[in-house]
Amino acid sequence: MRLLTDVQRVFDIAEKMHTERLLEALNALEDAPWGDLRGRELDARRLAKMLHPYDVRPADQRIGEKIAKGYDRGDFYDAWQRYLPCGTRATSATGATAVADVADVALIRPGEGGDVPWFAVDSTNGSHDRARDRSLEGLDP
Numbered sequence: 001m002r003l004l005t006d007v008q009r010v011f012d013i014a015e016k017m018h019t020e021r022l023l024e025a026l027n028a029l030e031d032a033p034w035g036d037l038r039g040r041e042l043d044a045r046r047l048a049k050m051l052h053p054y055d056v057r058p059a060d061q062r063i064g065e066k067i068a069k070g071y072d073r074g075d076f077y078d079a080w081q082r083y084l085p086c087g088t089r090a091t092s093a094t095g096a097t098a099v100a101d102v103a104d105v106a107l108i109r110p111g112e113g114g115d116v117p118w119f120a121v122d123s124t125n126g127s128h129d130r131a132r133d134r135s136l137e138g139l140d141p
Helices: 002-011 019-028 044-054 073-083 130-135
Strands: 016-018 059-063 066-072
Touching (some): 002 019
Antiparallel strands (some): 059 066
């Protein structure tokens, strides 16, 4: 997760970044380990291997007139949302708007929302799903 946090710091407001530039920025972070991994800097192959479990892969990126392997901010969006703490969450894939912390399911506790269990209220339309109620029976809030 340290890598995801540092990549987010480096991307800042950039939409795309060539691997070469991303590596330069990561390796230059003084408070990060990327500049000295067993005596060597982080390289493109190791970066790709470390990002693979997060489903982030390098692809051809056009920045100005140059086309080279690199990463798109949107490719990290899911990983940032899943694995980074709430205080360091990413902005939207476009980078233009902040992402609010929202969930598919509203947390309505017993007594607060009638007889509907806390885990079965769909926040998009206020309804609930009885089949989901049965499949989640026994879960504690």
